[in-house]
Amino acid sequence: MSDILFHREIPEDLDTVRNVNMLAFGQSTEGDIVDVIRLSCPEAISFVAVEGECVVGHILFTPVTIDGSSIAGGMGLAPMSVLPEKQQLGIGSNLVYAGLDQFRKADCPFVIVLGHPGYYPRFGFKPASQYGMSCQWTGVPDEAFMILVLKEEVLKGIQGIIRYRTEFDVGL
Numbered sequence: 001m002s003d004i005l006f007h008r009e010i011p012e013d014l015d016t017v018r019n020v021n022m023l024a025f026g027q028s029t030e031g032d033i034v035d036v037i038r039l040s041c042p043e044a045i046s047f048v049a050v051e052g053e054c055v056v057g058h059i060l061f062t063p064v065t066i067d068g069s070s071i072a073g074g075m076g077l078a079p080m081s082v083l084p085e086k087q088q089l090g091i092g093s094n095l096v097y098a099g100l101d102q103f104r105k106a107d108c109p110f111v112i113v114l115g116h117p118g119y120y121p122r123f124g125f126k127p128a129s130q131y132g133m134s135c136q137w138t139g140v141p142d143e144a145f146m147i148l149v150l151k152e153e154v155l156k157g158i159q160g161i162i163r164y165r166t167e168f169d170v171g172l
Ligand SMILES: CC(C)(COP(=O)(O)OP(=O)(O)OC[C@H]1O[C@@H](n2cnc3c(N)ncnc32)[C@H](O)[C@@H]1OP(=O)(O)O)[C@@H](O)C(=O)NCCC(=O)NCCS
Pocket: 024, 025, 078, 079, 080, 081, 082, 083, 086, 087, 088, 089, 090, 091, 092, 093, 094, 115, 116, 118, 119
């Protein structure tokens, strides 16, 4: 792990980011979404894990909105990928922490994730339903849609459906 560097994605990383997504997910859907969002959404933030000159992990955060609210700055975590042979080494966790560190400094009010309830609570994520927030997609198990509230005061009195950018509507 000490040989792995974590930093914001740079243009030289793009091809290998796509490759990591392809190998981790076994399909091109996630890499396609990342490529589209990179062009359409300047607020999107990618971090990479780099070993030597090779990207071994990637995470994307994109802006989300809450229906009926003008709150800005919330982010959605998706997708995240680590090369299959590099999984279970803590790379994914460090990618999550890289994003969360940045968002705490940037006064981001909250981060959401739709993912495995056995993984994300270790970073402080809780079921979004505990805050009266719900997922835009039907059929999502309650415990799989999670939120990490970074600024409680901003979310006070706010409840509703949280929406990812439309680029995600092709499905993950
Ligand atoms: C999910 C993923 C990014 C985690 O990366 P990683 O570097 O292996 O993660 P870490 O080493 O930090 O953490 C490993 C932990 O994650 C858990 N984990 C990994 N994938 C998981 C999954 N799909 N569901 C639940 N838990 C999972 C492991 O069980 C392990 O838990 P433990 O620490 O309690 O043993 C990686 O497994 C991956 O690329 N998977 C394929 C793509 C994917 O499913 N991405 C997530 C959805 S966007």
